[in-house]
Amino acid sequence: MARAVKSQRKVLNTGLAWTIGLVIFFPILWTILTSFKTEAEAIASPPIFLNFSWTLENYAVVQERSDYMRFLINSVIIAGGSTVLGVIVAVPAAWSMAFVPSARTKDILLWMLSTKMLPAVGVLYPIYLLFIRLGILDSRVGLVIVVMLINLPIIVWMLYTYFREIPGEILEAARMDGAGLREEILYVLTPMAVPGIASTLLLNFILAWNEAFWTLNLTAAKAAPLTAFIASYSSPEGLFYAKLSAASTMAIAPILILGWFSQKQLVRGLTFGAVK
Amino acid sequence: MATQHSRSAARLMMTPAVVLLLGWMLVPLLMTLWFSFRRYLPLRGGDLGWAGFDNYVRFVTSSAFWPSVQTTLILVGGVLAITIALGVLLALLLDQPMWGQGVVRILVIAPFFVMPTVSALVWKNMFMDPVNGLLAHLWRFFGAEPVAWLTDVPLASIVLIVSWQWLPFATLILLTAVQSLDSEQLEAAEMDGARPLSRFAHIILPHLGRAITIVVLIQTIFLLSIFAEIFVTTGGAFGTRTLTYLIFQRVLESQNVGLGSAGGVYAIILANIVAIFLMRIVGKNLDR
Numbered sequence: 001m002a003r004a005v006k007s008q009r010k011v012l013n014t015g016l017a018w019t020i021g022l023v024i025f026f027p028i029l030w031t032i033l034t035s036f037k038t039e040a041e042a043i044a045s046p047p048i049f050l051n052f053s054w055t056l057e058n059y060a061v062v063q064e065r066s067d068y069m070r071f072l073i074n075s076v077i078i079a080g081g082s083t084v085l086g087v088i089v090a091v092p093a094a095w096s097m098a099f100v101p102s103a104r105t106k107d108i109l110l111w112m113l114s115t116k117m118l119p120a121v122g123v124l125y126p127i128y129l130l131f132i133r134l135g136i137l138d139s140r141v142g143l144v145i146v147v148m149l150i151n152l153p154i155i156v157w158m159l160y161t162y163f164r165e166i167p168g169e170i171l172e173a174a175r176m177d178g179a180g181l182r183e184e185i186l187y188v189l190t191p192m193a194v195p196g197i198a199s200t201l202l203l204n205f206i207l208a209w210n211e212a213f214w215t216l217n218l219t220a221a222k223a224a225p226l227t228a229f230i231a232s233y234s235s236p237e238g239l240f241y242a243k244l245s246a247a248s249t250m251a252i253a254p255i256l257i258l259g260w261f262s263q264k265q266l267v268r269g270l271t272f273g274a275v276k
Numbered sequence: 277m278a279t280q281h282s283r284s285a286a287r288l289m290m291t292p293a294v295v296l297l298l299g300w301m302l303v304p305l306l307m308t309l310w311f312s313f314r315r316y317l318p319l320r321g322g323d324l325g326w327a328g329f330d331n332y333v334r335f336v337t338s339s340a341f342w343p344s345v346q347t348t349l350i351l352v353g354g355v356l357a358i359t360i361a362l363g364v365l366l367a368l369l370l371d372q373p374m375w376g377q378g379v380v381r382i383l384v385i386a387p388f389f390v391m392p393t394v395s396a397l398v399w400k401n402m403f404m405d406p407v408n409g410l411l412a413h414l415w416r417f418f419g420a421e422p423v424a425w426l427t428d429v430p431l432a433s434i435v436l437i438v439s440w441q442w443l444p445f446a447t448l449i450l451l452t453a454v455q456s457l458d459s460e461q462l463e464a465a466e467m468d469g470a471r472p473l474s475r476f477a478h479i480i481l482p483h484l485g486r487a488i489t490i491v492v493l494i495q496t497i498f499l500l501s502i503f504a505e506i507f508v509t510t511g512g513a514f515g516t517r518t519l520t521y522l523i524f525q526r527v528l529e530s531q532n533v534g535l536g537s538a539g540g541v542y543a544i545i546l547a548n549i550v551a552i553f554l555m556r557i558v559g560k561n562l563d564r
Contacts, residue, residue: 006373014374020366021383024443028386030410031398043408046417093293096286108294110555115301117551119501121523122540123304125311125533130303149300156293210391212504217528227504230393234400234508241402248394259389260382267452270445271490 035245042241058246075225079208082147086155094159112153120213140223147208158269162196199265209255226251311537319531331538344522352499354435363446371454388444392504399437400509430514446491453487493554
């Protein structure tokens with residue numbers, strides 16, 4: 001009897017959750033479907049859901065007309081470069097804060113996070129001006145630096161959280177066995193730190209890929225990544241729904257897949273391990 | 277435990293990160309502060325000298341200022357309220373036994389990974405367009421007049437778009453917290469005859485307190501500086517101009533750097549007031 005009630009509830013839960021899930025996912029699904037339609041089918045009234053003639057034409061047109069590859073490469077370089085550079089700067093910092101904490105460690109960590117609260121728009125013009133002076137406006141180098149800096153506090157925090165979870169006993173045991181600093185780092189700590197570093201890389205790549213304020217304001221033609229490329233569709237040309245959809249699908253697909261793989265780390269990373 | 281040697285090594289290892297962030301914070305901040313006291317019009321003569329507090333007074337007394345503050349608060353508050361309320365409900369639902377839980381989770385969190393420019397454009401054109409948008413088709417199907425979302429109810433539309441983007445984040449964090457709930461305590465309460473609503477109010481909600489503060493913290497940081505969604509959808513028209521967007525317009529569109537910088541200083545002060553409150557909470561969590 002109780003069993004029947006239970007399985008009935010399970011059916012109900014499943015139905016409700018799937019309905020809500022599909023409603024939330026629908027805009028993405030609709031975009032992907034539309035990207036395979038012709039323009040006429042994309043704006044057909046009433047809307048066509050699945051019974052259209054699938055075509056890859058939009059993808060070809062988007063690539064041909066606006067050189068999608070160049071924007072993609074810019075996105076990869078900016079997101080990848082800023083993430084790698086950020087981790088190189090952040091690993092030693094987080095490392096020393098986690099393993100050689102001092103009275104001021106917590107203050108430094110909070111101060112770092114507070115730089116994240118600096119409203120970008122408040123300092124846009126100075127950065128704009130500096131970039132002109134340095135000749136790095138609309139350049140990948142400039143954006144790599146800016147995106148690295150805006151994500152640096154989060155990288156440090158994430159790595160700090162992960163490093164702190166490495167048990168100190170293991171380190172002490174290694175020291176008792178006569179391991180020097182080099183052995184300690186190479187053979188004991190690194191293998192335990194790699195998963196944390198990998199999650200940090202992943203999450204920051206996602207954040208950097210989707211960063212829109214600085215990429216929109218500091219790039220024009222040469223270094224514009226996909227965020228800016230898509231924004232160019234807000235012009236009347238964007239009324240071509242099928243092409244807009246193809247471009248959008250190409251811009252979000254890589255990161256959507258990465259994101260799904262890293263959902264567990266996402267929670268820990270974005271909440272600095274405060275929610276478990 | 278830490279020796280003098282390891283301490284100085286640690287300090288050395290921290291230096292690059294600290295110096296970079298200090299530079300990132302101080303250099304533009306000081307420049308903004310400097311510009312805010314100048315009459316600086318790049319396209320109309322450049323730096324025209326000292327302005328005192330003129331820019332500050334003009335920014336606050338301009339007719340666009342208070343509406344922009346109001347818009348900012350409605351946007352941030354609205355999105356927070358929607359994402360947290362729905363996030364809690366969705367997290368509780370997703371915690372129940374069901375088939376295909378993993379897949380549903382993937383569907384629900386997907387919007388978080390969609391670029392802000394993409395989500396704004398997709399919503400604007402394919403859903404909210406009064407002629408071809410899917411919502412217009414839906415309205416017509418039920419015999420109603422389609423809504424011109426972004427001109428008739430622009431702020432609500434943007435709140436909807438932004439909530440769609442952030443609901444996954446809230447749900448994911450809250451779900452993680454729900455899963456760590458002590459089920460024995462809940463069962464005991466159920467045995468004692470506590471009704472679902474009172475179980476929710478007295479056990480579940482307090483347990484989620486910490487997760488909710490974290491969601492508020494992170495989302496507030498990001499929502500205060502919402503930009504791309506407004507840039508792509510309304511361009512700040514129809515009362516959707518947030519403080520961030522107003523400053524952007526002053527600095528880049530009307531090229532009044534002095535005035536925009538004064539606005540920037542206000543935005544920084546506002547963000548820091550919010551930050552002080554939020555940091556206290558995070559600081560407490562650190563002490564655990």
